[in-house]
Amino acid sequence: MFATGDTIAAPATATGGALALIRISGPDALSICDKCFKSISGKTLISQKGYTAHFGNMISPDNGEFIDEVVITVFHNPHSYTGEDMAEISCHGSRWIVAETMRALVAAGARTAEAGEFTVRAFLAGKLDLAQAEAVADMIASGNRASHTLASAQLRGHYSAKLTEIRAELLRLASLLELELDFSEEDVTFADRTELNNLLAHATSEIERLSCSFSLGNAIKEGIPVAIIGKPNAGKSTLLNCLAGEDRAMVSDIAGTTRDTIEETININGMGFRFTDTAGLRESDDCLERMGIERTHKALSSAHIILYLADCHEVWQDIISEVQRLNITSEQRIAILLNKCDNEQLLHDVTPSEYDIPVIRISAKYGLNIDALKCFLSDSIDTAALYSGDAVVSNARHYEALQQAATALATAREALNTGLPSDLIAEDLRQVLDAIGTITGEITSTDILNEIFSKFCVGK
Ligand SMILES: Nc1nc2c(ncn2[C@@H]2O[C@H](COP(=O)(O)OP(=O)(O)OP(=O)(O)O)[C@@H](O)[C@H]2O)c(=O)[nH]1
Numbered sequence: 001m002f003a004t005g006d007t008i009a010a011p012a013t014a015t016g017g018a019l020a021l022i023r024i025s026g027p028d029a030l031s032i033c034d035k036c037f038k039s040i041s042g043k044t045l046i047s048q049k050g051y052t053a054h055f056g057n058m059i060s061p062d063n064g065e066f067i068d069e070v071v072i073t074v075f076h077n078p079h080s081y082t083g084e085d086m087a088e089i090s091c092h093g094s095r096w097i098v099a100e101t102m103r104a105l106v107a108a109g110a111r112t113a114e115a116g117e118f119t120v121r122a123f124l125a126g127k128l129d130l131a132q133a134e135a136v137a138d139m140i141a142s143g144n145r146a147s148h149t150l151a152s153a154q155l156r157g158h159y160s161a162k163l164t165e166i167r168a169e170l171l172r173l174a175s176l177l178e179l180e181l182d183f184s185e186e187d188v189t190f191a192d193r194t195e196l197n198n199l200l201a202h203a204t205s206e207i208e209r210l211s212c213s214f215s216l217g218n219a220i221k222e223g224i225p226v227a228i229i230g231k232p233n234a235g236k237s238t239l240l241n242c243l244a245g246e247d248r249a250m251v252s253d254i255a256g257t258t259r260d261t262i263e264e265t266i267n268i269n270g271m272g273f274r275f276t277d278t279a280g281l282r283e284s285d286d287c288l289e290r291m292g293i294e295r296t297h298k299a300l301s302s303a304h305i306i307l308y309l310a311d312c313h314e315v316w317q318d319i320i321s322e323v324q325r326l327n328i329t330s331e332q333r334i335a336i337l338l339n340k341c342d343n344e345q346l347l348h349d350v351t352p353s354e355y356d357i358p359v360i361r362i363s364a365k366y367g368l369n370i371d372a373l374k375c376f377l378s379d380s381i382d383t384a385a386l387y388s389g390d391a392v393v394s395n396a397r398h399y400e401a402l403q404q405a406a407t408a409l410a411t412a413r414e415a416l417n418t419g420l421p422s423d424l425i426a427e428d429l430r431q432v433l434d435a436i437g438t439i440t441g442e443i444t445s446t447d448i449l450n451e452i453f454s455k456f457c458v459g460k
């Protein structure tokens with residue numbers, strides 16, 4: 001478990017930039033910095049106001065040797081990220097300077113921070129709830145507009161607020177139910193059963209809505225899975241390379257070139273799509289190729305979007321029969337891409353539209369009509385909920401807790417409707433409260449905290 005009460009320090013930036021940032025937090029943060037810093041004003045940092053920046057020299061506390069010219073920003077508790085006294089040292093980005101600065105801070109009394117330790121302190125100081133703390137990691141990892149919107153909504157407490165509201169209401173009624181137990185001899189009811197019923201119905205629908213948003217949230221966070229499927233030589237690997245803008249997969253006119261699946265995440269119109277190039281579908285006696293085709297089927301079943309690629313010179317009826325054999329589910333979107341339309345005439349040919357499947361003519365080799373394909377991809381994902389500010393769940397831990405809450409809610413409603421005694425209903429409500437509480441961190445354990453924060457980077 002993370003120790004608190006001491007002073008921690010860590011680089012907050014990756015190596016390689018022109019500048020680096022080192023953070024220090026804890027009761028002695030400023031006095032430790034004062035042992036390693038000579039301000040040009042001659043004043044100590046501890047005597048300075050919060051949110052002020054100070055220029056000077058970083059020096060070794062042992063022998064006063066010069067390390068770097070730095071700027072230090074001062075924060076006084078509780079007005080800092082961690083709620084403790086903090087300083088942020090901005091120095092030059094040399095690996096040696098960062099190491100020497102860290103050595104100086106440790107020599108002066110700081111401890112090197114563990115991964116996520118600054119955010120743990122922010123959580124323990126009540127600066128963030130657990131869902132918000134987890135959003136900090138998502139924010140750092142966000143690589144496109146959609147995942148950034150998702151993380152920033154969670155960081156600003158969008159669904160934390162919703163869950164806290166539901167929890168507070170449930171808590172009030174659970175307490176009233178528990179109060180009835182104290183008066184069990186007198187047959188009184190404090191918790192209005194109609195109100196309780198309505199509240200449970202409301203909580204159920206909110207939790208259901210949040211659970212349903214996970215499919216979108218998780219896909220946006222991890223990248224929307226898109227499988228590129230088709231017969232050997234259709235041009236699947238060529239298409240992946242065209243979208244990635246680099247030679248990611250091997251291309252050749254030998255049918256069966258791609259054996260294993262190849263994944264690449266590509267940003268399109270502000271969203272991350274996780275494309276899987278697959279082994280071409282055909283009957284094969286080759287054991288390795290059959291293993292590859294098995295993986296193609298796996299990619300197909302886990303994809304949200306399927307791009308079925310066919311050579312435009314193939315007979316249309318054969319293409320459509322192949323597509324029908326894929327057994328696409330109603331949740332999956334599919335488009336047929338007629339590839340190798342290298343000249344204008346082929347690109348503008350009309351394709352029979354008797355099936356309700358979009359058909360896009362492209363040339364993967366020459367990059368023709370790829371914009372139409374990109375439009376199809378971004379239109380396939382309904383992001384209205386995300387951009388209209390609705391709460392969208394993207395965290396698997398939260399989703400699991402919501403499922404547990406939903407199960408306990410269903411049991412509580414059943415208990416209420418069948419007129420079971422208050423203590424049984426109260427027990428079910430407690431389970432709902434616990435499940436919701438683990439999301440925002442009202443209910444937590446050392447194991448949960450370790451699990452969450454160990455995935456953070458050092459310095460965050
Ligand atoms: N003319 C033309 N040739 C293409 C196009 N796309 C792919 N090809 C060619 O088709 C051949 C097969 O391309 P690949 O991308 O390796 O096909 P694949 O579907 O990945 O094939 P497998 O990995 O064997 O399943 C190569 O010779 C490509 O250059 C296209 O748009 N136009």
Ligand SMILES: [Mg+2]
Nearest residue numbers: 236237257258
């Ligand atoms: Mg290939």
